[in-house]
Amino acid sequence: MDKFSFLNAAHTAYFADLYDQYLLNPDSVEPSWRAFFQGYDFGSESYGLNGEIVEGVSTQIPEQIQKEFNVVRLIDGYRNRGHLFTKTNPVRARRTYEPTLDIANFGLSNQDLDTVFSAGEILGIGPQSLRSIIVHLDKIYCNSIGVEYMYIRKPEEIQWIQDKLNVNDNQPNFTVDQKKHLLKKLNEAVSFESFLHTKYVGQKRFSLEGGESLIPALDAIIEKASEYGVKEFVMGMAHRGRLSTLTNIFGKSAKDIFSEFDGKDYEQEVFDGDVKYHLGWTSDRVTDTGAKINLNIAPNPSHLETVGAVVEGIVRAKQDDKYPDNPSQVLPIVVHGDAAIAGQGLVYEIIQMASLDGYKTNGTIHIVVNNQIGFTTNYLDARSSTYCTDVGKVTLSPVLHVNADDVEAVVHSVLFALHFRMKFKRDVFIDLLGYRKYGHNEGDEPRFTQPKLYKAIAKHENPRDIYAEKLIAQGIINKEYVTKLEEDYKASLEVNLEDSRKIEKTVITPFMENEWKNYVTVTEDEMMKPINTKVSKKELSKITQVISTLPKDKKFIRKIERLVESRQTMFDEDKLDWAMAEHLAYGTLLAEGYDVRISGQDVERGTFSHRHAVVKVEDSEEEILLLNQISDKQGKFFIYNSLLSEYGVVGFDYGYAMASPKTLTIWEAQFGDFSNGAQIMLDQYISAAEDKWKLQNGLVMLLPHGYEGQGAEHSSARMERYLQLCAKDNMYVVDCTTPANMYHLLRKQMKANFRKPLIVFTPKSLLRHPRCVSTVDEFANGSFKMLIDDEQAKADKIKTLVFVTGKFYYDLLEAQENLGRNDVALVRIEQLFPLPTDDIRDILKKYKNADDVVWAQEEPRNMGAYSHMLMHLDEAKTFRAASMRAYGAPAAGSSTRSKRRHQEVIDYVFDKTKNNQR
Numbered sequence: 001m002d003k004f005s006f007l008n009a010a011h012t013a014y015f016a017d018l019y020d021q022y023l024l025n026p027d028s029v030e031p032s033w034r035a036f037f038q039g040y041d042f043g044s045e046s047y048g049l050n051g052e053i054v055e056g057v058s059t060q061i062p063e064q065i066q067k068e069f070n071v072v073r074l075i076d077g078y079r080n081r082g083h084l085f086t087k088t089n090p091v092r093a094r095r096t097y098e099p100t101l102d103i104a105n106f107g108l109s110n111q112d113l114d115t116v117f118s119a120g121e122i123l124g125i126g127p128q129s130l131r132s133i134i135v136h137l138d139k140i141y142c143n144s145i146g147v148e149y150m151y152i153r154k155p156e157e158i159q160w161i162q163d164k165l166n167v168n169d170n171q172p173n174f175t176v177d178q179k180k181h182l183l184k185k186l187n188e189a190v191s192f193e194s195f196l197h198t199k200y201v202g203q204k205r206f207s208l209e210g211g212e213s214l215i216p217a218l219d220a221i222i223e224k225a226s227e228y229g230v231k232e233f234v235m236g237m238a239h240r241g242r243l244s245t246l247t248n249i250f251g252k253s254a255k256d257i258f259s260e261f262d263g264k265d266y267e268q269e270v271f272d273g274d275v276k277y278h279l280g281w282t283s284d285r286v287t288d289t290g291a292k293i294n295l296n297i298a299p300n301p302s303h304l305e306t307v308g309a310v311v312e313g314i315v316r317a318k319q320d321d322k323y324p325d326n327p328s329q330v331l332p333i334v335v336h337g338d339a340a341i342a343g344q345g346l347v348y349e350i351i352q353m354a355s356l357d358g359y360k361t362n363g364t365i366h367i368v369v370n371n372q373i374g375f376t377t378n379y380l381d382a383r384s385s386t387y388c389t390d391v392g393k394v395t396l397s398p399v400l401h402v403n404a405d406d407v408e409a410v411v412h413s414v415l416f417a418l419h420f421r422m423k424f425k426r427d428v429f430i431d432l433l434g435y436r437k438y439g440h441n442e443g444d445e446p447r448f449t450q451p452k453l454y455k456a457i458a459k460h461e462n463p464r465d466i467y468a469e470k471l472i473a474q475g476i477i478n479k480e481y482v483t484k485l486e487e488d489y490k491a492s493l494e495v496n497l498e499d500s501r502k503i504e505k506t507v508i509t510p511f512m513e514n515e516w517k518n519y520v521t522v523t524e525d526e527m528m529k530p531i532n533t534k535v536s537k538k539e540l541s542k543i544t545q546v547i548s549t550l551p552k553d554k555k556f557i558r559k560i561e562r563l564v565e566s567r568q569t570m571f572d573e574d575k576l577d578w579a580m581a582e583h584l585a586y587g588t589l590l591a592e593g594y595d596v597r598i599s600g601q602d603v604e605r606g607t608f609s610h611r612h613a614v615v616k617v618e619d620s621e622e623e624i625l626l627l628n629q630i631s632d633k634q635g636k637f638f639i640y641n642s643l644l645s646e647y648g649v650v651g652f653d654y655g656y657a658m659a660s661p662k663t664l665t666i667w668e669a670q671f672g673d674f675s676n677g678a679q680i681m682l683d684q685y686i687s688a689a690e691d692k693w694k695l696q697n698g699l700v701m702l703l704p705h706g707y708e709g710q711g712a713e714h715s716s717a718r719m720e721r722y723l724q725l726c727a728k729d730n731m732y733v734v735d736c737t738t739p740a741n742m743y744h745l746l747r748k749q750m751k752a753n754f755r756k757p758l759i760v761f762t763p764k765s766l767l768r769h770p771r772c773v774s775t776v777d778e779f780a781n782g783s784f785k786m787l788i789d790d791e792q793a794k795a796d797k798i799k800t801l802v803f804v805t806g807k808f809y810y811d812l813l814e815a816q817e818n819l820g821r822n823d824v825a826l827v828r829i830e831q832l833f834p835l836p837t838d839d840i841r842d843i844l845k846k847y848k849n850a851d852d853v854v855w856a857q858e859e860p861r862n863m864g865a866y867s868h869m870l871m872h873l874d875e876a877k878t879f880r881a882a883s884m885r886a887y888g889a890p891a892a893g894s895s896t897r898s899k900r901r902h903q904e905v906i907d908y909v910f911d912k913t914k915n916n917q918r
Contacts, residue, residue: 018118029118070107071119071130075137077101079162080150082141083401084386090405091435091456092372101142103134124166139169144409146401148387153396157424161398164416172408176476182407183471185216186464187485188248195493196243200261202443208241209437211369212463213410214335215241217432218249220411221333221365221418226291228422230331232318235297236311237335238304239278240369240436242297245335250295251283254493256507258500278302280511280693298655299511299693301684304340308350309648310685313655314512315361320595320636321660328422332364338431339374341366342383347391349648354395354427358599358640359652363421366392366429367414370404371436376449392429404434405463435460510694512659519661519696522754524729524834530783533747535588537780543587544571544580547626554617554624563612564626575773578766579610581739584779585746586613586627586637589664594750595635596627597660599642599653600668600702607670607704610767613639646677650701654685657699657755664750665699672703672717672761673890679721686757687725698755700746705735705761706807707858707902709895716859716890719832722759723868726833731757733833735806735865737766737788740774741830744784763807771810786831787839793825793847800824801850802909803840803879805832805865808858815906824910825850832865835872844875855879856909858902862886882909 022029084097099105103112113131120128125136141147147170149161164170174182189212196205208214222233237245246252260279280299286292298314300307311332319327341347353359368389372379379388389399398420400413410432417428435457439446447454468482510516548568550556556564567583570576576584586596601607604614615624627637642649650667657665669675675682689695703717722733736742742760749758766772802824804812809828816824827843829836844853855876857864861883869876884901892898907914 083146086146172412189215206239210435236307254496305344309651310655313652317659338370338388595663650678668702740778786836
């Protein structure tokens, strides 16, 4: 095959086979090729496309053979650039691209059109005239479907795609019944929107008009996927077309949607709800073949593309839990807008997850409802890339651009995408080129900014009518057939509308209700109740032995060996550190059948080298997970170093926790304030999802926090931001100071019969602090403490009562001992929300002789928990605040300045005359 190195690699095999065929039987090949092979010795020569010999004496290739090569180049041109010259845009003229696919650009002319070329073999059509080859190529690459795939680096995938494209010239081939079904689904899409437009004039609904072919496309994917063994779908999409999708694909009653349009109150007092096009839905659908498929469409905020990360997490959780041997049985579909997929960086983060061990979901079908406009922004102002889908090339995914007016082409494309995903377990993108009939919402006027475009749209027929005319021309239906379809469907909507008006309040069905049927919704009072988290010393000893014992037949770095062995030493010496708190919490939960998933940047080892949940064999880098060796009946322990992403990974893990309440799902920040890269997830999902969408979620966020002179970006986890988001009963916020409290906290998170997000400010320096240890008995027989009193303090002698949280306690403790101050009590508030106000008031009563009550924090006055204390505890308004003065940055960059400021706060805690706030 190296004899043919002058050819494109994709065609080398073909010409090599042709040469072998010539050697076996010269008369079996075309005369021109026979002459070519007879006249040239390929043993030592390598020809260029223009006849030059790279090695040896130059000899001109015969004209006919040269033209064969030119036809090969033409075929390559269509395969690489045909998508630029398609009929895929229903309302705009396509942009002009150069060079074109004109045959003159490939060394061919009109005189060659009737010449037969063997290069047709490459397309699977045998020797054909150039004219026939061009017709074939135009049908495949330049009709209603444009295909991008030649950048893929796996020849078997390219060959599979080309074989699929060659079938029926990449043209749809549906039966009469299938065509009627497509028309039915198109009618539902068109009629649903026109019904809403009539009944709810001016109300926002983000209509699908201009992209109605999405409905038959989704319907076709679901029906066909059941034949591939898909059991569950999880879908994410923003607003446009969502209501139609809920009704016409997911089976949500139109009655419920009408009730939401009427703006009725909700039946649940503590539930605030959300706008109708943000809500999620779960249902079971029986396909035409009798297969049962579970359908989920995740709730989403207005922050476009956020839901994509959540969907992938939901899918992975379902795959891990139900289908570990065949994950492809859960299929993610993410529907994008063209402006959003091009403009939102989160998409890149999610796509980079596609093949990673901790995040892959065996391929996602991405469908872009391409309106060719974002709100009022023209697509030319919305991206620099040629296509909105160009981000898909990051993972070398095939992309199909389709005319949304051609419903058969659309369905043909999505079925191709489904087949590709199921075969290769990779992402595939569908760019559905349509338009947006109205403005960004139905009260908007798009002609202000796109007058020419909207003149064209106003005259443009909808996809149903276009398809109906096609079927009428084919003699499949008549006009009365279409009229009846519309009348019958709208009549059913009228019935639903009347029924909806008999209902006084809107009922919101919880998303994924089956997964959450054993959990209850609770208020703050229930959140404050103690939960039994005890585990016997015998069980703790057994687990300690497992996590302290490396395989004897493998070689490990000596430092790692000592570290692992020290776990047993700590247990024996009754001094358990923070890492042991984590390991024993995970180990005991695993032993009880719960699963544990941890992800984040460098979590396997831990940013501060404290965890070492994954141990590497020195020579082979084989990974040893001792927590998966506890027992035969244990739960599964997953831990993954994430890609360098916060937004995408937090979204993914939130989705994972959403779908798997029996898994302790943890995301750890490398440093606490790095979580600000995921602020949208915090605002829209973690703090608000239960209130908006009836969604419980037990995601744990571990945020390293503490002032050790490491500068502004490595000190503060910005606890003030989380505390500001706290309200009623939406989450826990905790700042633990002992390993035992951390241990019980993590166990409590799973032992409760409800789920709330848990934000934990975790230590850095305390990971190895000699005083930050707990006894085995505190693990075995203790419980989580929301507040820790000063055990050394004698109440009647206390003149200064200090409330403090987190690592700062140990700094104050050291200063107290150095000063010999037995008139000061240091009381730790471990749970910041819900704030244990009753416990705090009991402490105030206990230390009634204290005439100086201090709130002490190492953060600046405008940060940390001070403002939170003022908001949630009236008595805090009388506390003396000891903190750094207010700053714009969380900490100073100079270690000298940091130490000085830190010491000033400590000094002021013990001597109110040293107020650095003056």
